[in-house]
Amino acid sequence: METKLSSIYHKFGRFDTDDHDLHSVALRFRLLRQHGFCVSPDVFQRFKDEEGRFDLGLAKDASGLMSLYEAAQLEHPGEDILEEAKNFATSHLQALVPFLEPSQAKQVEHVLEHPFHKTLPRIEARRCIDIFNDGCEIDRDMVDLAILDFNHIQSIHQTELQEFSRWWEGTGISKEMGSLIRNQPILWFMLSCLALPEPQFSRCRIELAKLTALVFVIDDLFDVCGELEDLVVFTEAVDSLDPTSVEPLPNCMNLCFVALMNVVKNGIGFLALKPQDSVDILHRSNAMWGSLCKAFLQEARWLRLEDAPTANEYLKNATTTSGLILYLTYAYFILACQQMSIMKPLDATPSLIHLPAAIFRLWDDLGTSRDEKDRGYDASYIEFYVKEYDVSEECARKETLNLIGDAWRKLNQASMQSGLHDFPPAFIRFALNCARVGQLLYAFGKDDRQTTIEEHIRKMLIEKIHV
Known part of the structure; x- marks a missing residue:
């Protein structure tokens, strides 16, 4: 796993491709930082407009905003762009909740209240198992293994x-x-x-x-x-x-x-x-x-x-x-x-x-x-x-x-x-x-x-x- 993450880190650090959406970039940033890789928050600069603000075109991307909010939880002192990202994601996710399907609205509310990085892994594991064990469309073998x-x-x-x-x-x-x-x-x-x-x-x-x-x-x-x-x-x-x-x-x-x-x-x-x-x-x-x-x-x-x-x-x-x-x-x-x-x-x-x-x-x-x-x-x-x-x-x-x-x-x-x-x-x-x-x-x-x-x-x- 460390070898795979290291490979992703070196590719991600260059960031010279154009095929990464907000969700993918934020997810990779979070996973790499969680495993000790010193990823620069500058990878999020590409999502800003000419005035240096996060692009309002992202305001309706619930999946991307949730990933951005989760990634911002791993900010270090002085990383202003991650503080901006957290505030941007929070305000627009809160605005989106009334217009989302009930299941997605519930997911958004949970992320805002209990971001993954600040939630105990075993508590989150039990919550996810309960969700996936209740008829969600996911690989049944994976769910059974998690339960075991x-x-x-x-x-x-x-x-x-x-x-x-x-x-x-x-x-x-x-x-x-x-x-x-x-x-x-x-x-x-x-x-x-x-x-x-x-x-x-x-x-x-x-x-x-x-x-x-x-x-x-x-x-x-x-x-x-x-x-x-x-x-x-x-x-x-x-x-x-x-x-x-x-x-x-x-x-x-x-x-x-x-x-x-x-x-x-x-x-x-x-x-x-x-x-x-x-x-x-x-x-x-x-x-x-x-x-x-x-x-x-x-x-x-x-x-x-x-x-x-x-x-x-x-x-x-x-x-x-x-x-x-x-x-x-x-x-x-x-x-x-x-x-x-x-x-x-x-x-x-x-x-x-x-x-x-x-x-x-x-x-x-x-x-x-x-x-x-x-x-x-x-x-x-x-x-x-x-x-x-x-x-x-x-x-x-x-x-x-x-x-x-x-x-x-x-x-x-x-x-x-x-x-x-x-x-x-x-x-x-x-x-x-x-x-x-x-x-x-x-x-x-x-x-x-x-x-x-x-x-x-x-x-x-x-x-x-x-x-």
């Missing part, structure tokens, strides 16, 4: 979920803390399945789900459960890995600390194939858990002492409390070991780790700021932006969406650059999926989001597809 593959991977995930659920019950955390925490083990596990669905990463998926559970629980511990004085001691204990420090603390904190230590020492560290790699992972993980708890503690101090930070101070700290920097760093070490890649020291947080965490946090703040307030915790980028700049919530939400767009442009660039030397391909896919998860979880209203997440759980982990 989906059901096979789902059965692997179901077996893993059973193991993860036994671990979660064994921690005793849910029994001890009850309604004070978000007890959502199926959701936590599904997030690992969506970010890393490939069957060969089974053990990695289970261990990452454990990390997810602990991040959620410790987040709740700092938000609504612990007294500030106890949280200081807990943070110091995690930072120093001293089990005696937590003994005077409430039992819920002791249980969290024990579960954390067991996952780090008996799970994640031993996924490494080489002893030295295990030492490196354990050393790095200890520092990351300490940093995470310090960031949680900082948020607790801001809120309980009513010492409001600036919006940017909050976002820098909250990107850490998203848990994704820890999650992605663990995944990098594990995947590098499992795929026998060269493990690059991570003295600083690379863009491929920091940017998905920032995107996830910003989607979280967009979608759950009101929910968190109901639980007794009201910090969000939106909240602090409104206070700092004395603007409306609507203005703050628009700024948040702009930040998400900027972060995606940088992430697109980082993922292409990282593919050359630094990171294994599986990790690049994983990082992009982590950025996509934020929108899946938090881009809906409170009631709609809950229904949608339950639907995804049912389709991803419970409901088998029947031919």
